[in-house]
Amino acid sequence: MIDVPTLVEQARQGRPRAVARLISLVENAAPELREVMAALAPYTGHAYTVGLTGSPGVGKSTSTSALVSAYRRLGKRVGVLAVDPSSPFSGGALLGDRVRMQDHATDPEVFIRSMATRGHLGGLSWAAPQALRVLDAAGCDVILVETVGVGQSEVEIAAQADTAVVLLAPGMGDGIQAAKAGILEIGDLFVVNKADRDGADATARELNHMLGLGEAREAGAWRPPIVKTVAARGEGVDEVVEALEKHRAWLEEHGELVVRRRRRAAQEIEAIALAALRARIGDLHGDRQLAALAEKVVAGELDPYGASDRLVAGLTTS
Numbered sequence: 493m494i495d496v497p498t499l500v501e502q503a504r505q506g507r508p509r510a511v512a513r514l515i516s517l518v519e520n521a522a523p524e525l526r527e528v529m530a531a532l533a534p535y536t537g538h539a540y541t542v543g544l545t546g547s548p549g550v551g552k553s554t555s556t557s558a559l560v561s562a563y564r565r566l567g568k569r570v571g572v573l574a575v576d577p578s579s580p581f582s583g584g585a586l587l588g589d590r591v592r593m594q595d596h597a598t599d600p601e602v603f604i605r606s607m608a609t610r611g612h613l614g615g616l617s618w619a620a621p622q623a624l625r626v627l628d629a630a631g632c633d634v635i636l637v638e639t640v641g642v643g644q645s646e647v648e649i650a651a652q653a654d655t656a657v658v659l660l661a662p663g664m665g666d667g668i669q670a671a672k673a674g675i676l677e678i679g680d681l682f683v684v685n686k687a688d689r690d691g692a693d694a695t696a697r698e699l700n701h702m703l704g705l706g707e708a709r710e711a712g713a714w715r716p717p718i719v720k721t722v723a724a725r726g727e728g729v730d731e732v733v734e735a736l737e738k739h740r741a742w743l744e745e746h747g748e749l750v751v752r753r754r755r756r757a758a759q760e761i762e763a764i765a766l767a768a769l770r771a772r773i774g775d776l777h778g779d780r781q782l783a784a785l786a787e788k789v790v791a792g793e794l795d796p797y798g799a800s801d802r803l804v805a806g807l808t809t810s
């Protein structure tokens with residue numbers, strides 16, 4: 493038996509084990525989640541979330557770790573959610589499952605968690621926002637979400653943050669790659685990392701050109717800054733924090749913060765509803781009913797819309 497009220501209370505006090513257990517419930521799509529989320533709801537809405545995305549190897553984890561240090565110097569409690577499509581579930585390790593994060597492994601004001609994307613029951617769009625809720629209720633001032641900028645749902649997770657940071661590195665043909673993946677348009681802030689390497693200035697110029705940053709914009713519009721960093725040495729990271737704070741202030745000033753959060757909540761609700769519907773179709777009809785309908789469709793006795801109507805009608809009448 494899981495004592496949800498006690499777990500939630502401990503998580504609110506920032507106890508790492510309780511936070512880890514709650515996120516495990518999210519990963520496992522545990523039946524207690526409904527109760528957990530209801531209990532957490534009044535304590536959410538405090539954290540500022542920052543999504544970091546970019547091609548594999550551009551330095552997202554290194555930058556995230558450097559940002560954690562920078563925010564810790566400001567006395568902030570920091571959460572990190574690394575959404576990692578390549579690694580299997582780490583199964584509950586809250587701390588230090590990535591080498592780069594070891595620096596923070598013993599800091600009680602830092603919560604680090606990685607989540608695998610593949611094989612998750614409800615999908616990433618279902619799980620990631622709920623993990624964020626746990627970290628938010630645990631009193632994190634800032635939550636950094638690292639996702640690899642490949643795959644639509646990974647990019648979406650970053651885009652749903654209060655501020656989306658797109659990282660690039662010189663000499664990887666990255667500008668073009670990023671444009672293909674469609675991640676440039678989500679950037680509120682661009683970081684050209686590995687500025688210790690040749691070509692950082694050229695990458696920044698190319699980016700500036702591609703984004704049309706030199707062109708005139710509407711008064712009051714946000715103009716995404718480009719910051720050069722050497723994350724491995726912590727260089728430029730304070731400038732990134734400064735740019736993040738500016739964007740956050742802009743969001744608040746223009747009423748955009750609440751707009752973004754409502755949009756994020758709408759997507760979250762939809763993801764949960766879709767998962768629930770899918771589960772209900774499975775429960776009610778099982779494969780048998782679906783197979784019977786498929787048989788009729790193949791035989792030409794029923795069209796797929798009619799078949800779908802029957803499936804959905806069964807959900808609402810019973």
Ligand SMILES: Nc1nc2c(ncn2[C@@H]2O[C@H](COP(=O)(O)OP(=O)(O)OP(=O)(O)O)[C@@H](O)[C@H]2O)c(=O)[nH]1
Nearest residue numbers: 547548549550551552553554685686721722723724
């Ligand atoms: N020269 C240089 N190397 C860096 C810099 N930042 C990170 N690296 C190195 O780049 C490599 C990849 O860094 P990560 O932080 O793991 O990159 P990532 O984007 O998180 O990688 P994935 O999560 O695998 O997509 C590591 O070997 C880092 O040490 C930098 O500013 N300069």
Ligand SMILES: [Mg+2]
Nearest residue numbers: 552553554638
């Ligand atoms: Mg990484």
